[in-house]
Amino acid sequence: MSTIIVPTPTPTPVEDSESLRKAFEGWGTNEKLIIEILGHRTAAQRRAIRQAYTQLYEEDFLKRLQSELTREFERALFLWSLDPPERDALLAHESIKKWSPKNRSLIEISCARSSSELWLVRQAYHVRYKKSLEEDIASHTQGDFRKLLVQLVSSYRYEGPEVDMRLAKSEAKQLHEAIEDKAFGNEEFIRIITTRSKAQLNATFNNYKDEYGHHINKDLKNEKPEEFLESLRVVIKCICFPERYFAKVLRLAIDKLGTEEEALIRVVVTRAETDMNNIKEEYHKRTSKTLEHAIAADTSGYYEEFLLTLIGKEQS
Amino acid sequence: MSTIIVPTPTPTPVEDSESLRKAFEGWGTNEKLIIEILGHRTAAQRRAIRQAYTQLYEEDFLKRLQSELTREFERALFLWSLDPPERDALLAHESIKKWSPKNRSLIEISCARSSSELWLVRQAYHVRYKKSLEEDIASHTQGDFRKLLVQLVSSYRYEGPEVDMRLAKSEAKQLHEAIEDKAFGNEEFIRIITTRSKAQLNATFNNYKDEYGHHINKDLKNEKPEEFLESLRVVIKCICFPERYFAKVLRLAIDKLGTEEEALIRVVVTRAETDMNNIKEEYHKRTSKTLEHAIAADTSGYYEEFLLTLIGKEQS
Incomplete structure (x- = not known):
């Protein structure tokens, strides 16, 4: 559930734009007013404000916003003002450019969004960066991380509730065997966690726990390579309990x-x-x-x- | 360019449905009339006919069509009557179920369609089979074929005309090195042909020809494993000269x-x-x-x- 509180009645996008314009102009910026408006509008409302503002004043709303603010406050308001898919595309791009194995954004974007949300991110990435998301990841990462991340962002998981219990059992076994063999970059391991639906994976992990005594993430702890295993655990957490x-x-x-x-x-x-x-x-x-x-x-x-x-x- | 000839004025979907109903009923099926109608309508018009027919006669148009016809004629008309993404989903599913390395459908669907068409196929696959396309491929194939096919169907290639000539040069070199080493399932090889845009790949293959004397497909001939190399050549052909x-x-x-x-x-x-x-x-x-x-x-x-x-x- 959202924590955004939208006032009723909500001002129109033109009224909001006029207020924001006032907040930008005059003696110093009126940060309080900016928060009061943008902090209390949904994504669709913020998009309408950006469009209305740009039309009214013939200047790019986001650029003006950034020029008025500084540091963390600027960063937070800028990210907040973007459409969610565009924001995710930007976060993904930042992660790729300064990629490190500790990076979480790419996993969050690919595993803690719905399949259609992830799809919109990939479209926004095309528009913004003139490349595909998977193309950029593939050319900036290596080895097991590449296998994992490229398949995660390229996946379009089925989202229905159907679960195949026999499959859950056999794939729990495959996961367990890979862990026993310490073959964490194992193709089957990556195939299972990157392609199966979330409902199916939840069933598989439940079966894993029943059969082998622990949640799978427990068995992925205290092993090497540490950073890759940490990433696998993040994938599983984002899928099972975001x-x-x-x-x-x-x-x-x-x-x-x-x-x-x-x-x-x-x-x-x-x-x-x-x-x-x-x-x-x-x-x-x-x-x-x-x-x-x-x-x-x-x-x-x-x-x-x-x-x-x-x-x-x-x-x- | 399309070879479908649509008459003007075109009958309405209801008129077409009424004619088709007559073709189905009475003494034997009137195949000529069925061809005359469905063979001269666009995908959107055929969809409208299917909907109008189902509404008018409360029976599934496709099922009725199949029950009236036989063998190749039935197969061709049935496939033709489907929406293109649904048809591709069905062809992909058939390929997966009786998968063989000689199979071409999956490569054609992933490389000789636009990125957004491929995306619609993936959506249609969800609806029809309650699984994702890549999930089914991944669990029915192995080794290099799996790597190649999963990434091909999951890709969402950028479709703009921009080309990076330096990249084309360096990736042509990478492809050539992989071929010299006979490392055809090489990760970089698969990465390049599955993620780069078609415009970029065309530049890369042109550079390859300029630098190394042959079209890349020539260098992929007469080597082993034969079937996998044949598939790589099909990928390249579907991208460069479908x-x-x-x-x-x-x-x-x-x-x-x-x-x-x-x-x-x-x-x-x-x-x-x-x-x-x-x-x-x-x-x-x-x-x-x-x-x-x-x-x-x-x-x-x-x-x-x-x-x-x-x-x-x-x-x-």
């Missing part, structure tokens, strides 16, 4: 000395309109603190104000 | 003792509305015979009549 996974990313980002802003912004901005309510619950369950409290303690100013708005703080 | 490729498939199908109906029907039905005019020219250039003549000599009856209609014979 909300718990994102709560953990937030926890690690906030716990860090100085806060890992990149991850904090990414998770808040990409999940606010989908499942942030549940992520907040997971966060609370695990830390006995509310996410609001944790973010407020670690951030400040308009940046803090904006993140709290996105996770559902009532307007003051 | 019309010449399809003309050759027709030539081989018709030249065979007894005619290979499967391939003949597949090519006529899938290309009639796209590039059959050019395929006919290619055929004529190579054999000094017209395709009409060749098909007429090797087929007979309503089946012959229907194929000739699809390749543009004027109504008698």
Whole structure:
């Protein structure tokens, strides 16, 4: 469930554009007003505002927005103002350009979105970068990571609820054998986790647990190569329990000395309109603190104000 | 260019449905009338007829059609009556179920369609088979064929005209090195031909020819493993000169003792509305015979009549 609070009645896109124009002009920028408007509009409404603004004032809304703001606040508002598929294309492109095995964006985009959302990301990537997403990944990565990531972003998983229990059993066995052989880049292993539907994979992992005593992610721990196994675990988490996974990313980002802003912004901005309510619950369950409290303690100013708005703080 | 001749004015879908109903009922089926209607309608018009018929008579149009016809004529008309993405999904599924390395459908569907057409095939596959296309391929094939086919059907090639000449040069070199090493299932080889845009690949193959003296397909001949190399050549042909490729498939199908109906029907039905005019020219250039003549000599009856209609014979 989304944590975005939209006022009723909602101003029209033209009215919002006029207010935003006022916020940009005059003595200094009126950040509070920008948050009040953009932080309380859905993706479709923000798109309508961008279009109305560009038509009214003949300047690119996003460029103007970026020129008015700075640092994390700018980054968060810029990402928030993009259409979700365009934002994911941009995050994917950034990840590819400075790719490291610790990178999570590509896995999140390919496993914690619906099949049709991932498809829209691939289309947006064409438009923005004049290449295909899988083409760029394939030419910037190597070995097992390449096999995994190219197949993940290229997949179009079936999304129906049908589950084949016999298949779940036989593929749980294949996964277990690959783990026993420490063959983590095994073709069958990658085939199963990159092509099967989420419903089917959940059945397979349940069967794995019943047959072999642990959740598969437990058996993927404390083995080598560490970074690749960590990525496999992220794939499985994004497929099976994305909300718990994102709560953990937030926890690690906030716990860090100085806060890992990149991850904090990414998770808040990409999940606010989908499942942030549940992520907040997971966060609370695990830390006995509310996410609001944790973010407020670690951030400040308009940046803090904006993140709290996105996770559902009532307007003051 | 299409070879389908649509009469003007075109009857409405309801009028066509009424005529088809008459063709189905009464003393024996009126095959001539069925050809006269369906052989002269575009994909969109055929879809409208299917819908109108089903609504008017409360029976499935395709089932009724199949029950009225037999053998090759039935097969050709049935495939023709489907929407192109649905037809491709069905052809892909048939190929997977009785997969052999000689199979061409999967390569044609993934390389001789546009990126968005391939995408529609993947959607149609979900609807029809409750699985993803790549999932079924991955679990029915092995080794290099699997690597190649899964990536081909999963790709969403960029379709713009932009070409990077430096990249073309360096990737031509990579392809040449793989061929020199006889490493045909080489990851880089498969990466390049499955992910790059068609414009980019054409530049790469041109560079290859300039630098190394032959078209790449020449260097992929007379090597082992034969069937896999033949598949690589088909990929390259479908990307670089699909019309010449399809003309050759027709030539081989018709030249065979007894005619290979499967391939003949597949090519006529899938290309009639796209590039059959050019395929006919290619055929004529190579054999000094017209395709009409060749098909007429090797087929007979309503089946012959229907194929000739699809390749543009004027109504008698």
